[in-house]
Amino acid sequence: MQADLLDPSSLAPLFRPASIAVIGASTDPGKHGTIPLVHMKTSGFKGPLYPINPRATAVQGIQAFPRLLAVPGPVDLAIIAVPEAQVPHAMRDCAQKGVRAVVLFTSGFAEIGEAGARAQEEVKAIARAGGMRLLGPNCMGLINFANGLVATFHTAFGPGLAPKGRIGLITQSGAFGGLAYQVAQDRALAYSLILTTGNEGDVDVADGIAYLADDPETAVIMLYVEGCRDGRKLALALARARARRKPVICLKVGRTEAGIAAVASHTAALAGADAIFDAVFRQHGVYRCASMEEFFEIGYAASQVSEPPSGPRVGLITVSGGVGVLMADAAAARGLEVTPAPQQLQDGIRAMVPFAATRNPIDVTGQIVSDMGILERAIEMTLAAGFYEAVACFVGSIGRSPVNGPRFMEAFPRLRRRFPETLLAVTCYYTPQFRAALDQAGCLVFDEPTHALRAIAALTQFRRAFDAIPAAPAPLPAREKLPTAPCDEATALAILARAGLPVVPHRLVRSPAEAAAAAETLGLPAALKIVSPDITHKTELGGVALGLATPEAVRRAFDEVTARVREAAPQAALAGCLVAPMVTGGVEAILGTQWDPVFGPVVMLGLGGVFVEALNDVTFRLAPFYEAEARRMIAELRALPVLQGARGRPPADLAALARALAQLSRFAAAQGPALRSLDINPFLVLPQGRGALALDAVLLPA
């Protein structure tokens, strides 16, 4: 991880070049090297363009040069579209010319295997030595709508460029970028910038996010991601976007085995376990989508509002009772609150429509067929009540009605202007004109009622994430001197205790008498376990004795346990036994850390027991983090009710669990790659107010 990669100022020549050369520009307008020039004739790019072509004197009517070095003025950005064999030569020319950024379209690098990967390393080395940022190889380039830079050979972007919007899109799939541009034409979606990263020889998704986080033209960031090589960098970039209060919407593919296999056969190897990606997204308030329509619709919603709603209360207004129920279900299922309307509002609605449902949803019923004013007034009254952070209306086919369409094309924008504090989402069947009028006014428009609630919930989630940004990264403790080989449980527990985690009182003993004395001091009944750096699965070898009620029982157990283990594992070095008091009650959790090759130190939480292990009810976070993040992590467990005291059990000490998770995360982060993994199993969470205790731990150094 190189923190300076997140200094986006070095990307300025890539996104805002003063001058551009195209190496491989051709007189054939369909060639990859010509298309950017065709695009930029009409896209409004202001700086000089230099086609490079050994034979032509002009390309697309622009003066051409036989070599880059023949260009008279300085060149900020070079677009390279020559065959793979000529790329190193072209790159060296760029370095010599003082080019500051390169977009490399050419394929045939890491995506085709070993030889290509070597060629890519050579290209990267030239870029690095020349101080040039490199986009690609094997990429479709980028489009900056703010300055008319169209450095792509994708044909979807011409002729003419769509108007500039507020969405920055970064995609690892070039074809997806073209689709995203086309989809935008059907919706009120508009981009500030589209970046395709291809093989990510240098500039990757994280670089793009960091740039967009600081880009004043961009308010919303959308990502299409298949994997990444540096998960810490990605997390840092996401944290920066969140700090700037820019919603990030992500379509991360490769969730299933079939999907991961498809990724592998489609791009240069990219990595990262999907569950960790998921954790990183939750940790940084990223909204993850499961479909293209969700991706574009949440992106649209985020780009329509200047500030997401500050709370979860949603008022529902409907012309169909049935759809009202569907909306209430959708809202509740996504964590919004379908709070009953204030009495005064209910009375007001009922005064207009005696049979209306008024609680929430407000169902103005078929009455509106005879008097559309009723619907308009019901919406106005609900907004005026100022009680809901968002109001979602289902108004049927009004958006297509020749009579009522124009009325509401005027009414919704007026209401939006009058009540700018409340998010106003309208679902209906509409004409393009109707939709445009509402979009223009900053309403959210949908044709599916559940999608309106999905979008409101997403926006509310963004706001919650923005409001929960930690003031500073969690501070790290000093690095611990870890053992260099697998260590025994006593050593592991001692390290945990030094790291500030609560550990069961214990003593390492070397004789039956010592064992009995320790048990009397620490408290009976006692547990006794063999201690050996060579043995991980103590129970299986007979190395554990539990519930020892008397000193005599402890004494006997020492001999028995030692004898059993000697027989079962004659090679194992035995350090003695560990004596601890039996601790009962509470809920058994599993806490762990591991060094992930992509994401670095990751903390895991799960609840103990065979059922939950089988159900894979675990959750992850990148280390380090604060207790507030640990609490969100705990809240993600499906088995949360067990900790909250389901079925008459006392609620567990969640504060102690959160403290331990945060502490463990800082410990893991401080150790870095020196700590391969640490498993605390069980970690006993006692009833509220009584804390928590690590009962056993396995620590593996790198």
Added chain:
Amino acid sequence: MQADLLDPSSLAPLFRPASIAVIGASTDPGKHGTIPLVHMKTSGFKGPLYPINPRATAVQGIQAFPRLLAVPGPVDLAIIAVPEAQVPHAMRDCAQKGVRAVVLFTSGFAEIGEAGARAQEEVKAIARAGGMRLLGPNCMGLINFANGLVATFHTAFGPGLAPKGRIGLITQSGAFGGLAYQVAQDRALAYSLILTTGNEGDVDVADGIAYLADDPETAVIMLYVEGCRDGRKLALALARARARRKPVICLKVGRTEAGIAAVASHTAALAGADAIFDAVFRQHGVYRCASMEEFFEIGYAASQVSEPPSGPRVGLITVSGGVGVLMADAAAARGLEVTPAPQQLQDGIRAMVPFAATRNPIDVTGQIVSDMGILERAIEMTLAAGFYEAVACFVGSIGRSPVNGPRFMEAFPRLRRRFPETLLAVTCYYTPQFRAALDQAGCLVFDEPTHALRAIAALTQFRRAFDAIPAAPAPLPAREKLPTAPCDEATALAILARAGLPVVPHRLVRSPAEAAAAAETLGLPAALKIVSPDITHKTELGGVALGLATPEAVRRAFDEVTARVREAAPQAALAGCLVAPMVTGGVEAILGTQWDPVFGPVVMLGLGGVFVEALNDVTFRLAPFYEAEARRMIAELRALPVLQGARGRPPADLAALARALAQLSRFAAAQGPALRSLDINPFLVLPQGRGALALDAVLLPA
């Protein structure tokens, strides 16, 4: 439950009347009583229409009559649209005239409360006495596209009627019916019949399903449901639809507390726990949707195919690698199999496009930009391989391209005709003309790639459900003579044993000596529990002793347990103690039955342990059912891996569990309402081949 309600022949006058009277027809064309006549002037209804109006001589140019009894010919169907106070009178006229079915639009009945409910009972009584089927009150009527019957006052249905299709739609919300009709105009959706059931005074959703199951015009049934009063009748109707191999797609609202509250404020009280609805849908192969767009899209897909695909293998073809990954994820997440393409097919694709991904997804890459024939041939080769039951293609914006659109408007229909056995789903951005050409040919068309896979998975599920229809309902055992008051564990276990369930060997003993002798006979170590009809929670009162290793320990335990319970519950009648051998190993399950007021006897399955109880990992079925259904029930548990032998445990005896569930379901069904509930907890499922055992049971008679 009245089985004859499922004889749909009595509904013929409602759906296929030879003649219709409209009571409350008015000279004002906007009135509820006039709209059906306006509609039917152009809808193609062939029989005589009789407007009934005390003052007018003609309505909408049709001769009117002052009273129904003044109509000269017979009247099959009467539409009533008079104010609530005049409804009983109108109904009596109908009975006297020999009318056979009534559509009652009028509101102000059960939906407004107690008084309205009484008025509704009166109307029902008149209908019953007169031998008339009654649709409504408070309903929007029905439309039969086969004969031009438009017995509704919803204004959406005119002028003119959309062409007849294959979908029968039944909705409890009238407004939803109007929406569904409007939505259909945008898609290749067409109805055979639309039925709105309103307050369901007589004809309910189940009646409608039963009718449509037999209706030759209807191939697909779509339901909008908020609740029901007779869950057994609904289940019978769904079983009939499944027996006729007609896919049923359902939007059931009221999933969440907020949704249920909204239902209550919107219609006459309808009932039924959502979890049981869910079980009934799964039991009968109904596809349940979570949004309107899903509802209409699955309905569309089902109506497009004549027979759903016979297997789960899906071939994916894409022009964007990224979208290919998304499709693979979506397919796998929904249980489809993204099986690698046969080698010959892969070789053929690679011969055309050297850099193509060929495994599955098949990614023909940007190559197609220069040669669209590649895409067409890739699809053709995949279909010709005959390896996949369904093929899903993502072809980007081809459906809008002026150059390539026409080519593929011809190619897809041609491929569809050539390979009719394989489902062909196309996702792209399209013009209406492009879509229509593909729809016409029986392709499935989508604008979202994940939705294509969702639809294919839904169709595959229908096929699986059709192919798993049991030959006959499960036969019931004789009715058991149940105790009339709460009974003790020994009695409950004895009843279970007689019902054919495996029960732990046990003996009821009345003295320490008897206890010791029983334990020696049955096997040591033993368990001993107090037996009393007055005590349900034995453990809490100290009424259980476990792991008794010797006869002496059993003897002592008898006295101790009895003494403890006498002290803790001095009022309880003690029948003695129950002695049984300790059984260990295996997985603890919970089996239960309960008499549900809406659905009758319901069987529940969950796994034991506080975690799973907290996670609410339980599943239900209506009793009775066969073992095959029990196996599907078991497969729905999230904790299934525990039973399958997760983490080195032996797999459990699933056959024994399925047998016990089926047996229990038949027992519960035979008892009917006499059995309030029966809980077997724990029901120990032993390792494979070793069976299963009920260890404890609580039986509550009605």
